[in-house]
Amino acid sequence: MNKRDFPKIHFYDQDFVDIYDKTWNWLSNHWIDPKADEQSSDGYFVYPENNPTAQEGVDNGTLFIDQFESIFSSFFLVYSNRNFPANANLDFLYSKQEENGAIRWRYDARTGDVITDSANPEGVGLPLFAWAEFNLYHKSANKRRIKDIMPLLQKYMSWLDATFKQENGLYAAPVAASTMFNAPRDGTYYPVDFNAAVAINAAHMSALGDILNDKDLSFQYKRQYFSLKTRINSLMWNPETGFYHDLDKDEQRLPQKTIAGFWPLLAEVPNADKADALIAHLMNPVTFGTDHPFPTLSVDDPAFNENGDAYHGSVYPAFNFMVIKGLEKYQRYDLARECSIRHLYFVLEGLTPATGEKGDLYEAYKPCKEGFATMEGNERFPKKRYLQTVGLSTIALMIENVIGLSISLPRKTVDWIIPNLEIMGIEKLSLKRNLITILSNKSARGWEIQMESEKLYYFTINILDQKKKTLPIPSGKCSMLIDKL
Numbered sequence: 303m304n305k306r307d308f309p310k311i312h313f314y315d316q317d318f319v320d321i322y323d324k325t326w327n328w329l330s331n332h333w334i335d336p337k338a339d340e341q342s343s344d345g346y347f348v349y350p351e352n353n354p355t356a357q358e359g360v361d362n363g364t365l366f367i368d369q370f371e372s373i374f375s376s377f378f379l380v381y382s383n384r385n386f387p388a389n390a391n392l393d394f395l396y397s398k399q400e401e402n403g404a405i406r407w408r409y410d411a412r413t414g415d416v417i418t419d420s421a422n423p424e425g426v427g428l429p430l431f432a433w434a435e436f437n438l439y440h441k442s443a444n445k446r447r448i449k450d451i452m453p454l455l456q457k458y459m460s461w462l463d464a465t466f467k468q469e470n471g472l473y474a475a476p477v478a479a480s481t482m483f484n485a486p487r488d489g490t491y492y493p494v495d496f497n498a499a500v501a502i503n504a505a506h507m508s509a510l511g512d513i514l515n516d517k518d519l520s521f522q523y524k525r526q527y528f529s530l531k532t533r534i535n536s537l538m539w540n541p542e543t544g545f546y547h548d549l550d551k552d553e554q555r556l557p558q559k560t561i562a563g564f565w566p567l568l569a570e571v572p573n574a575d576k577a578d579a580l581i582a583h584l585m586n587p588v589t590f591g592t593d594h595p596f597p598t599l600s601v602d603d604p605a606f607n608e609n610g611d612a613y614h615g616s617v618y619p620a621f622n623f624m625v626i627k628g629l630e631k632y633q634r635y636d637l638a639r640e641c642s643i644r645h646l647y648f649v650l651e652g653l654t655p656a657t658g659e660k661g662d663l664y665e666a667y668k669p670c671k672e673g674f675a676t677m678e679g680n681e682r683f684p685k686k687r688y689l690q691t692v693g694l695s696t697i698a699l700m701i702e703n704v705i706g707l708s709i710s711l712p713r714k715t716v717d718w719i720i721p722n723l724e725i726m727g728i729e730k731l732s733l734k735r736n737l738i739t740i741l742s743n744k745s746a747r748g749w750e751i752q753m754e755s756e757k758l759y760y761f762t763i764n765i766l767d768q769k770k771k772t773l774p775i776p777s778g779k780c781s782m783l784i785d786k787l
Contacts, residue, residue, distance in 0.1 A: 307383065307730060308323075308326045308381075308382060308383055308385060309381060309383055309701075309728055309729065309730055309731035309732070310728070310729040310730060311700060311701065311705060311726075311727070311728050311729075312725065312726050312727045312728070312729065312741055313700075313704065313705065313724075313725075313726045314724050314725050314726065317650050317654075318646060318650070318700060318704065321646070321649065321650055321653060321663075321696050322696050322697060322700050324653075324696075325663070325689060325692070325693050325696040325697055326382070326385075326697070328663075328687060328689060329347075329382075329386060329689055329693070330343070331687075332347055332348060332349065332350075332689055332690070333345050333346070333347055333348075333386060334346065334348055334350070334365060334411070336348075336365050336411035336412045337412070339412075343385065343386055343387075345390075346365075346367055346390055346391050346394060346411055347371075347372070347375055347379070347386070347390065347391050347690070348365045348366060348367060348411055349366070349371070349685065349688060349689075349690055350365065364410055364412075364417070365410065365411035365412055366408050366409070366410065366411065366417060367391055367394050367395065367408070367409045367411045368407065368408050368427075368690075369395060369405070369406075369407045369408065369427035369428075370407070370427055370428060370481050370620070371391075371690040371691065372391035372392055372394075372395060373392070373427075373428075373430045373431065373433070373434045374620045374623065374690070374691055374694060375388075375391070375689075375690050375691070375693060375694075376388040376389065376391075376392060376434045376437065376438060377434070377437060377623070377694060377698050378693040378694055378697035378698040379693075380437065380438060380441040380442070381441075381697055381698070381701055381731070383730075383731070383732040384732060388438060388441075389438060389447075392431070392434060392435075394409070394411075395409070395431075396451060396454050398414065398416075399454055399457065399458065402461055402464070403457035403458050403459075403460050403461030403464075404424070404425075404426075404458075404461050404465075405427075405431075405458055406424075406425035406426075406427075407422065407425045407426060407427035407479065408425065408427075419478065421476060421477075421478040421483070422476045422478040422479055423476075424465060424466075424475075424476075426462075426465070426466070426475055426476070426479045427479055428479060428480055428481075428495065428496065428499040429458070429459070429462055429496075429499050429500055429503045430499055430502060430503055431455055431458065431503065432455055432502075432503045432504075432506035432507045432509075432510060433502050433503060433506045435447075435448065435451060435455070435506070435510065436506045436509055436510060439510075439513065439712065440709070440710040440711060440712060440713075441709065441711060441733075442711060442734065443711040443712040443734060445513060445514075445712075448510050448513055448514060449514060452510060452511075452514065452519075455507060455510075456507075456519075459503065459504070459507065459523075462500065466496075468492075470533065470537075470553065471529060471530065471533045472492045472497055472530075472533055472534075472537065472549070473492065473496055473497050473500055474491050474492055475493060475496040476493075477490050477493055477548075479493070479496055480493065480495045480496060480562060482495075482560070482561075482562065482598065482613045483612065483613065484611070484612045484613050484614065484677075485558075485560055485562075485598065485599065485612075485613035485614075486558055486560075486599065486603065486605040486613075486614065487548055487556070487558060487560060487562075489548075489550045489556055490548040490549070490550065490556060491548075491549060491550050491551040492537075492538075492548065492549040492550075492553070493548050493562065494534070494538050494546045494547060494548050494549075494562050494563055494565060494566065495562035495565040497530065497533075497534055497538070498534060498546075498565035498566045498568070498569040498571060499565060499569075500530060501527055501530045501531055501534065501566075501569040501571060502565075502568055502569045504523045504524075504526040504527040504530065505523070505524075505527045505569065505570070507519070507523035508520045508521075508522075508523035508524040508527060511523060513712075531569070531570075531571050534546065534566055534569075534571050535571060535572070535576070537549060537553055537555075538555065538566075539572070539576060540555055543559065544576075544579030544580060544582065544583065545559050545563050545579075545580060545583065546562075546563040546564075546565075546566050546571075546572075546580070547559070547563065548560075548562065558599070558600070558603060558605075559583070559589060559590075559599075559600035559602075559603065560598060560599055560600070560613070561590075561596060561597070561598040561599070561618075561621045561624075561625070563580070564580065564584075564596075564621075564624065564625045564628055565624065565628075566580075567580060567581070567625065567628025567629065567631060567632065568624055568625075568627055568628040568631060570631050574632075577632045581629065581632070581634060581637070583600075584596060584625065584629075584637070584641070585637075587601065588601055588602050589601055589602060592617075592669040592670050593644075593648075593669070593670055593671065594617050594644070594645065594648040594667055594668065594669050594670070594671075594672075595617070595622065595625075595641045595644055595645055596617060596621070596622055596625055596641070596669075597615045597616070597617060597669035598613045598614075598615060598616055598617070598618060598621060599613065599614050599615045601615075601669075608668065608669065608670045608671070609668060609675060609676045610666055610667070610668050610669065610674075610675025610676060610677065610684075611675070611676070611677050611678065612666065612675070612677045612680075612683060615669050615675075616666035616667065616668070616669065616675035616684070617645070617648070617666060617667040617668070617669050617675070618665070618666050618691065619645075619649070619691045619692050619694050619695045620691040620694060622641070622642075622645050622694075622695065622699075623691075623694040623695070623698065623699065625641075626638045626641060626642055626699060626703060629641075630703075635703075635706075635719050635721065636721050638703050639703050639704060639706065639721055642695075642699040642700075642703040642704055643704055645695060645699070646695060646696070646699065646700070646704070648667055648672060649663065649667070649692065649695050649696065651672040651673070652664055652667060652672070652673065652674055655672070655673070656672070662674075662686040662687050663686070663687055663688060663689060663692040663696070664684045664685070664686060664688060664692070665683070665684035665685040665686075665688040665691070665692075666683070666684040667684075701728065704726075705726050705727065705728060706718055706719040706720055706721070707728060707740070709731075709733065711733050711734055713760075714758070714759045714760055715759065715760045715761075715762065716738070716740065716759060716760070716761050716762070716775075717762045717763075717764070718740065718761070718762070718763050718764070719764045720742065720763070720764065720765045723742065723744075723749050723765070723784070724742065725742060725743055725744065726741075726742055727739070727740045727741030727742055727752075728740055728741075729741065733759075735756070735757075736755060736756045736757045736759070737754075737755070737756055738753070738754065738755045738756075738759070739752070739753065739754040739755075740752075740753050740761075741753075742784075747783055748783055748784065748785045749783070749784040749785070750781050750782070750783055750784070751763065751781060751782050751784065752779070752780075752781045753775055753779070753780050753781065753782075754778070754779045754780075755775055755776075755777055755778070756777055757777050758774060758775065758776055758777060759774075759775055760772055760773070760774055760775070761773050761774075761775045763787070765784060765787075769784070769787050771787050
């Protein structure tokens, strides 16, 4: 394991700092070289007994490389100061691409074989590779990587179109592709989450085309995005419920409101009015405004279970991350931060329960009270120390939404959105070959931002939506007084 330091965070609640540090310390146990069967940062990021559904003929000790986990985990691994390669699992998946463009949702890391499931015969996952690659580019500025992988991503999109796209322009894929294995979505033929994910991927394919200065590529996927956006809005939006719903084979909207209905936020599908109606559900205790945000099934659904029962109401960190990133698309930064903090307090309680029992970081949590979710008849649920997605909460949300930093290496920009003045910041975050430190402190002269960098970058600070300023930050140490902005 490399001995580089991880970036340090500063926050007024030391418990948040501790859970952040603990996540980094535990991560090395999840990096395994499947050929040698030993821990190695040169291996892959896997959960040792990653078997979320009891599958016949699959050993509990199988090391899975899972598409969903690999894409989502890249969003927090980018902050590891290169201790862990955020692209290792993605590159494994790309290496398994078939002649027709298919990349399956799950592979045995030791043998490279596809893990099959009768609920998902094509083995398709939520198509979000371009979203992950766009984020990797902004944290690494590696344009060469975009050029190398673009043909693979194009081939993959062509496979999705050939296999799942229907005459009405929507995609018919199994609900299992979203990992929501027991969600009450019977009769779903056109899943709202899968279609929104294709839209997200198309939008980011267009953005990657722009990075490569390929106007034809950019236009091709932009057109696909807008075409799909129109169909999602016209067919899946229900103005009476203010929500996006799955469709059956006859294009009729199904009644259930699940967490899948929030994927269009991240895809920037709704206009301002629709977005307001959708976001209102996140604060409505009758639907998704539970104490622990956000349940995977609406509270007013007859199948909702206060103990979670997997996708009958459990709170899953990956889906919270998706909703919070969707809120950012509509500049709802305050709500995104408030929900991130509330979610983290429940994650913290799961790690150190008030009962004094030994806790952990879990795959899923109860929506209405403290503790991990439960599922009758399944003792393996939820998985313990499930860093594959909990790291999104304890690392990515901590840096991006609680502290409020947004970083783009190719643009040489750091944006800091501070909803209220607190002692917080980050220290020794590696931006390629540039270590940066940004801290807010209260001194005798008032609130002060202290910065240290090895190279010039542009810093935008937005305080309480009242003060916003962009400044070039030179190399070396410097500071600024907020009152003087």
